[in-house]
Amino acid sequence: MDDKQAMHAMSIDDAYHVERTLARGPSGVTELVSIAGTGPFVRKKIPSPLAQRNVWAALSACQSNRLPRVEATYELPDRFVIVYDYVPGDTLAHIVEENGRLAPNAAVQLIGQVCEAVQELHQHGVIHRDITPANVIVAQDGAHLIDFGIARIRSEASNRSRDTTALGTYGFASPEQYGFAKTDARSDVFSLGRLLGFMLTGAYPDDNNYDQLLNDNAIVTPHLRAVISQACAFEPSQRPQSVPEFRQTLFSATDSAAVSTQLPSDAQRATRVPRIFDRLNLSKRAIVLWSAAGAVLVIAAIVGGIIFAGHLGITGPAKSPDSSMRSDGSSSNGSGAGNADNADGADGADGASSNNSTGTSGTDAVADNPLELVESGWSVSQQGYVSYAFALRNTSTTLQVRYPEVAITGRAKDGSIVFSQTQTLNMAFPNQTVYDAGQAGEGTAPETVDFTVLNPDTYNVAKAQGTAAFPISGISKIDNRDGGTTFNGEVRAVADGFKPSDGQQIKISLVLRNAQNAIIYGDIAFVDWPGNGRSTPFSITVYDLPKYVSYDLYAQIW
Numbered sequence: 001m002d003d004k005q006a007m008h009a010m011s012i013d014d015a016y017h018v019e020r021t022l023a024r025g026p027s028g029v030t031e032l033v034s035i036a037g038t039g040p041f042v043r044k045k046i047p048s049p050l051a052q053r054n055v056w057a058a059l060s061a062c063q064s065n066r067l068p069r070v071e072a073t074y075e076l077p078d079r080f081v082i083v084y085d086y087v088p089g090d091t092l093a094h095i096v097e098e099n100g101r102l103a104p105n106a107a108v109q110l111i112g113q114v115c116e117a118v119q120e121l122h123q124h125g126v127i128h129r130d131i132t133p134a135n136v137i138v139a140q141d142g143a144h145l146i147d148f149g150i151a152r153i154r155s156e157a158s159n160r161s162r163d164t165t166a167l168g169t170y171g172f173a174s175p176e177q178y179g180f181a182k183t184d185a186r187s188d189v190f191s192l193g194r195l196l197g198f199m200l201t202g203a204y205p206d207d208n209n210y211d212q213l214l215n216d217n218a219i220v221t222p223h224l225r226a227v228i229s230q231a232c233a234f235e236p237s238q239r240p241q242s243v244p245e246f247r248q249t250l251f252s253a254t255d256s257a258a259v260s261t262q263l264p265s266d267a268q269r270a271t272r273v274p275r276i277f278d279r280l281n282l283s284k285r286a287i288v289l290w291s292a293a294g295a296v297l298v299i300a301a302i303v304g305g306i307i308f309a310g311h312l313g314i315t316g317p318a319k320s321p322d323s324s325m326r327s328d329g330s331s332s333n334g335s336g337a338g339n340a341d342n343a344d345g346a347d348g349a350d351g352a353s354s355n356n357s358t359g360t361s362g363t364d365a366v367a368d369n370p371l372e373l374v375e376s377g378w379s380v381s382q383q384g385y386v387s388y389a390f391a392l393r394n395t396s397t398t399l400q401v402r403y404p405e406v407a408i409t410g411r412a413k414d415g416s417i418v419f420s421q422t423q424t425l426n427m428a429f430p431n432q433t434v435y436d437a438g439q440a441g442e443g444t445a446p447e448t449v450d451f452t453v454l455n456p457d458t459y460n461v462a463k464a465q466g467t468a469a470f471p472i473s474g475i476s477k478i479d480n481r482d483g484g485t486t487f488n489g490e491v492r493a494v495a496d497g498f499k500p501s502d503g504q505q506i507k508i509s510l511v512l513r514n515a516q517n518a519i520i521y522g523d524i525a526f527v528d529w530p531g532n533g534r535s536t537p538f539s540i541t542v543y544d545l546p547k548y549v550s551y552d553l554y555a556q557i558w
Contacts (some may be wrong), residue, residue: 009074013081016043026497027149028079032086035122043070051080058124066144068118087146089139092199096133101202101213104224110136110143111196112247116193117145119243121404122185123155129183131191132169133198171205180202181505186236193231193239196250200224210418219368224250229457234403234426237501256420281432289519352410369455370396371404374433376451377519379546384445386410386419389522390435394428394451400464401428405454406436410446418446423455426507426557429467435554437522466497471554473535477551482542490535491527491555500557504529507558512548520546526558 016033019040023030028046033039060070068084075081092110096102100109114136121128128151135147150168150300168177174190176183194205201213213219214228227250231240240246261359376390388408393402404425410418419441421481427435440449475489487510493500512521523542530536 009076012072012074013076017409018021018043021462026409033083041083042068042086043085044082045079046079048075048080049384052148052152054153055126055148056080057083058126058153059121059148060109062124064098064117064118064120065141066113067120068144068146069331076113079356085147085377087137087139087144089137089144092131092136092138092143092195095138096199096202096552099483101219102199104200104221107196107199108250110190110199111140111250113143114145115192115243115247116252117143119186119247119279121145121151122154122188124241126151126187127183128188129177131188131195132172133168141273143535145281152183158389169385174236177235183477184236185242186239186278189231189239189241189243190233190236192243192246193228196224197232199227200228209241211422229459233461234424235501243335257394263531317442359502362372369453370394370399370461371401371456373406373451373453373521373530376449377513378449378520379520380441383546384441385439386441386449387437387439387521387523388444388451389435389509389519390448390451392425392434392436394430394432394434397430398463399430399461401456402426402460402462404434404456404460406427407450407454408440409450409452410441411448412444413447418442420442432466432467435511435552436556437511437524439508466499468493468495468498468500470557472508472553472555475553480541484541485545486539486541487551487553488539489496489529489553490536493530494534497526498557500529505558506536507556508538509554509556510542511554512545513552514547515549516548520548 016035017033019034021029022042027050028044031042033041035041056070056073058069060073068087070082070084072083114131118128118131126148128145128148130147130150131145134147137144137146166176170442172191172194174183174187175181176187188393197210197214197220198204201210203210203213214225220228227246228400229240230249231246240249241381249283251378312411372393372395374391374393376388378386380386380390390406392404392406394404404423404427406423407420408423411417423436423438425434425436470491470493472489472491475487478488480485480486489508491506491508493506505528508525508527510521510523510525511519514520523540525538525540527536527538
């Protein structure tokens with residue numbers, strides 16, 4: 001931009017009168033403006049390196065009244081500027097916060113309007129990737145979709161098997177937005193399902209009571225629950241493949257369920273859903289993930305500035321009996337409290353794990369659960385966070401279980417709950433034992449940690465369509481100069497009737513054990529699916545380990 005162009009752009013910029021600043025941050029400034037007595041308009045000034053100009057160009061071509069109408073775009077020396085119509089109204093987040101959950105017919109009407117906006121975006125090649133209650137404005141004429149800060153053109157990553165840098169809002173972002181697969185239109189379908197669930201329950205997807213409310217027939221009809229479950233399937237191929245397909249499923253389910261005759265009573269609708277977190281600043285719920293050189297770092301900034309560095313419920317998949325490797329080791333830099341249990345749930349040195357074999361996850365759960373907990377264990381870091389691992393066995397000889405779940409609950413000495421979360425795996429094939437690991441808690445060390453296997457939903461239990469195993473070899477352990485420890489190895493994929501999907505990966509689980517062979521720590525890493533007959537190397541670097549005498553490495557499908 002030369003001086004003449006810069007002066008011209010600045011004269012345009014100066015013509016707008018700033019009524020008030022709506023938001024300010026690293027991604028730019030959003031203002032409410034007017035010009036020559038007309039308006040108001042919304043003006044966004046985005047730092048030039050961050051500007052997605054092609055997204056805004058595509059948005060300018062969109063015709064849906066459910067999307068912002070772009071009035072002007074121009075360049076400043078260091079900013080890209082967009083001016084679009086202002087839509088007066090309240091966010092869906094604030095409406096539900098103030099009034100509680102919506103009646104089913106109102107929720108279906110609003111989600112249908114949001115679908116109009118998303119479908120128009122997809123027709124112009126744009127994936128929104130941040131469809132949340134905070135980004136839906138409810139005006140007199142219905143719902144409007146806003147905030148295109150992390151939207152992208154679908155073709156931008158066409159040569160990648162996954163997104164290497166992802167942004168999203170925790171609870172609404174699809175699994176592939178965590179950097180383990182490529183985002184596409186089905187990613188927005190996932191978010192639409194979560195948005196519908198939020199409206200019907202009045203709870204955020206990561207609230208402790210969300211699943212309970214979603215499975216309550218007095219709150220959510222079985223047909224709408226099935227629509228949400230399908231839209232929010234972990235595997236993109238299991239979801240509706242487009243927004244029109246999602247809408248068709250939604251409205252056909254609505255018609256067949258006769259929603260108007262199955263609404264909760266006025267008293268039920270008036271009941272306020274207890275809030276688990278203060279959500280006045282929803283932007284703090286954003287998740288940023290970087291993936292580079294095979295390592296994954298997940299940082300989630302949760303309300304109140306609590307930082308979790310590690311693995312927040314991003315869990316997975318299934319292990320075959322030959323998908324592990326073991327070696328004795330010793331730790332010269334262990335720290336943190338050593339807590340462990342054995343397969344029978346015995347007390348460890350400084351903690352205990354209660355291993356409840358099964359629990360209920362809803363009215364449509366399988367009565368005879370083929371899943372059982374084999375072993376589990378955990379330890380607490382100096383910062384009060386729990387690192388854990390567990391083994392889950394599918395006892396059926398013919399059935400596979402998709403998305404098995406384990407509830408993990410930390411309790412204080414008096415029995416009160418310190419934390420509670422549900423870890424969802426990918427697949428448990430017949431006769432397979434699945435090892436998984438992760439991190440839990442909010443910085444307060446628990447006295448005990450309970451692991452409960454939840455009953456799978458009936459539609460997630462089916463006759464097996466093939467299996468896959470992942471032999472590990474060449475393992476080693478290196479103590480690094482910076483105090484960390486790196487565990488290395490390589491993994492192969494051996495499929496028996498199983499066909500990996502596009503972007504399929506393998507999840508590696510590291511399990512540390514004490515002298516009694518009890519689990520005391522777990523961590524994970526991800527690698528790309530190896531080519532035929534080939535192996536893929538992996539490394540897991542960890543810090544501040546508890547004292548251990550041996551370690552295991554397991555590989556599963558992701």
